[in-house]
Amino acid sequence: MIDLVVLDMAGTTIADDGLVIEAFQAALPGHTEDQLDYVQRTMGESKISVFRAMLGEEAAAQRANLAFEEAYGTLVRAGRAAPIAGAANTIAELREAGIRVALTTGFARTTADALLAALGWQDIADLTLTPAEAGRGRPYPDLVLTALLRLQVDDVRAVAVVGDTSSDVLTGLRAGASFVGGVLTGAHDAETLRTAGATHILNSVRELPDLLL
Structure with a gap:
């Protein structure tokens, strides 16, 4: 689960x-x-x-x-700025199923807030985090572990981490997440993500609910 x-x-x-x-x-x-x-x-x-x-x-x-x-x-x-097609629905579907969702970034808070405001996403997730708020950014595990602590999740194995870069994958692995997905809508290709250790390769974040629910 x-x-x-x-x-x-x-x-x-x-x-x-x-x-x-x-x-x-x-x-x-x-x-x-x-x-x-x-x-x-x-x-x-x-x-x-x-x-x-x-x-x-x-x-x-x-x-x-x-x-x-x-x-x-x-x-x-x-x-x-534009959302990945289906991303907002994916987040909504996960939350409706009782799964908490945290959005993380390598940007500073001012930039993260500008992105969220541009999309009207200020309240789309349970939590948003930047490196300064977690201690260190990727590829360290701090963002994932801070999200786990703030959202009161009991077990690192109950965490899924999804991103488009090898540093996202390494962050998830270092944090102990059981599901570490690489998506093909961003910076790195499937081979790079697999080499980094991704447990799953997704064409898009839209595939996530079918894998988790």
Whole structure:
């Protein structure tokens, strides 16, 4: 029995449509191809952690992260955010069945709130979490374990984690979730998700209720 589903936002329940890369390019106009490749490989991770690893200096990382969040927020407010088809119905179906749902992200709270507001999703889930609110972002288990604690779930084996990146998968495995699904609507392909250890590969989050209910 699954009591809690932890879902990623961008790429899993919300279409990315290249917004992360576009915001990164705006934040670091002098970026190299290696840096762009690193952003692609670390999709799903806390964005400030990505900039720290790339730039190696805290002040520079903070400036880049702030510029990224501002650029992404501008794109969202311009109407560029859209839900993955069927995602809202999936969340509603899970909750109606008594399963708690948490939405998690690698974005800062201001950006997460802008995304949720743009879609009218402020109350769609039982909980939304950002890395700063959990301690560490992906691929650490903190987001999943914080959701479990706040929503008073008794057993990590009663948790399902679903995301579109290898870092989502690793987070779920490290947290002890029994169901760790990779979806093909975002950054990483099936081979990458399987190699990371996904227990299930889904074409879309829409397939989740049939697997869990």
